Amino acid sequence: MKLSIFTSALTLALFAPFTAGFGLQHPRKVLPNPTRPTHYSTSLRAPKTSLSATTSIGIIGGGTVGGGIISILTSRSSLFTTLTGSEIKVSRLAVRDLSKSRDFTTPQGCVVTDDLNDVINDPEIDTVVEVMGGTTLAKDAVFAALKNGKNVVTANKAMIAAYLPDLESLLSELAESAKTSTKPPPTLRYEAAVCGGIPIISSMKGDYVGDEVEMITGIINGCTNYMLTNMDKEGLSYDESLKGASDLGYAEADPTLDVGGFDARSKLKILMRLAFGISVPESSISCEGITELTKEDFEYAAMLGGTVKLLAVAKRVSDTKIAAFVSPAYVGNDDVLASIAGATNAVEVVSKNLGSTTYSGQGAGRYPTANSCINDIVRTARGDRDTMPFNAPAGVGDEKEAAFVEDFKSKFYIRLRYKDQNGITKDCGSLCEKHGIGIYSILQNPIKNRNDAAFVITTDRVELSRVEAFVREVEGKEWTLGETFFMPILRDEAF
Known part of the structure; x- marks a missing residue:
């Protein structure tokens, strides 16, 4: 597994819920930056030198992940200046509720607003970081930012999965327009959208270019893996396990997206695009959640010598056909995925050249998710180009054009x-x-x-x-x- 250069510097928090939300408040209000607490060390700010330009970013979403991004940027600003050659400055932060108290300090000079247009339309902002969640409003924000020529970093798997073809079309148009401009086209990065802190997106985009992926098998929802681990190891019922997940913040008030398998399906759609070059409507992917599992199923699984996991699977079933599903599945105890316990995520990639490679780690929470966003922010500030964020479509430069089949x-x-x-x-x-x-x-x-x-x-x-x-x-x-x-x-x- 590829390790982030920042991982060793972070004290990763316990798996926390992704709670960043956003809604417009009217009339619009803008708050000045609050006074810094006296214990805040200004010595950690990026040094201003003649070689140091400024990369201005705007963050949409001041919840769990947004706060983590700001905390990391603030505490390691000198390192990021060294890595990128520019000072990364949070100029604007758009939040849902201006009156809500927050557990992080807003950076010096950052304007806090409840209107995301203040971020999208600010001509000084180079990169927009979208961590508010949801689909409709987030989609509007991301598309508007890209059209305004701003780079975008997002952690929003639901939005990407829902609008992936539209995103590809827009990015293609912007890249074509940039051919007659001195300014490069904007980039879209989304490492945190799938499996939080695991660098699976960058691995799928960069580490298999000379390879051929044959199968992806993932435990990619921490809430359900925590629940199934407790049903297996502690003998809990479904309802008892769900209550435990809710008490720890792994399950939302409405856990349908998690327990119904829909969250995992959105992530699988993105991974399928990267691995096989196809964009499949989510509704076409067979999706079964864990709500019908009982303690009996774990007893029978034990009789067979294994356990039950909620898996997201996609496989090349022939040179030209890809099949996929999200479902509980029996997994033998000798399988690497059987040992993935609690809220941990894991993705196994089977490819022609590398065989089996498994990536595992924390799939959500403030600092794991923020860490992936930070890596994307640094790559963008450094000027790394990413002209094809979803890899080449199936059949481009490859005689094996793949098509999706629903039966397997x-x-x-x-x-x-x-x-x-x-x-x-x-x-x-x-x-x-x-x-x-x-x-x-x-x-x-x-x-x-x-x-x-x-x-x-x-x-x-x-x-x-x-x-x-x-x-x-x-x-x-x-x-x-x-x-x-x-x-x-x-x-x-x-x-």
Whole structure:
């Protein structure tokens, strides 16, 4: 894994929730910079020399991540001046609520405002840093900043995933226009958008240019990994585990984006664009969350010699086809991903030249996320060009143009709940035969309640569509209780 040059200088905080938000307040007010506390050391400010220009940045979002960025920039300003040849100065900070107290000191000379247009339209600002979250308002801010010729650094995976084709189109137009200008086109950097502090974006953009990525497998949502770890190791129920995640701030008040798998799907879409050169509508990627998992599933997983993780997976299933899913999946205990515990993130990249490479670390929180933003800010201030932030589209300079396919093959774990009666095993066997599903094994704990029992079928390698058809039909049987749960089995020639 590539280590950031700043990582050793940071005391990484415990995994904290990403809470930066933004909303306009009216009438617009602008506050002067508050008085610095007496303990603040001005000796850490970047030295002003004849060789030192100024890079002016504006930050949109004064929450968890925005505060972390300001704290790091302030405490290490001399280093950043040395690295970039210019003093990095936070000129403006746009926040949702001017009256809210904050746990960081606003830099000297920084104007705090509740109007993001003050940041976007300031002619002195070189780079806009967007860390407010959301999609619509954030999209408007990022697009307006780029059109105004400003470089953009963002941590907003939802916005990038939702508007990726539009971003690519705009950046292409700006690059074309810059050919007749003395000023280079603006850049877009988004290292913090996927897996917070793990440098997976820069690795995917720069370390596989002579390689061919075959598969990406990621644990890329810290909230759900924390919950599943507790369900596995502590024997907690889903509700108990969710409460624990909420108490620690890992889960939002409305945890749907996390537990439904949608947060992971947005990140996977971005990684697929970098790895395979394709832009896929998020709705086309099969997405199942963890809400239907029970303690029984972890008991059965243990019987099989593994555990359950929420995985985001994309694989080249042929030279011209890419398949993907977000879903709970069975993972054997000997797999590196089985050991990723708590709120930690991990991404395994399998490629033709390098084989398997795994990146792991903190996927969210103030300082991990801010650290990635800082790296992008420094690269931008240093003048590093990034003319193709999403890599070349599939088929450009490569005869293997890839296309997305929604169906894929895997071994599957299928858990059925039922009211006990004769002939159930025979019915399931007949339905599996009808839909072309080979049964690999059948697992069942001792029955405690014949009116509400469960058993598990594991299958041979088969198409997802066949399993879905089997589930639809088995749920129509009079002995079936509720919805039937199924998930892929990772490895062992699966997927």
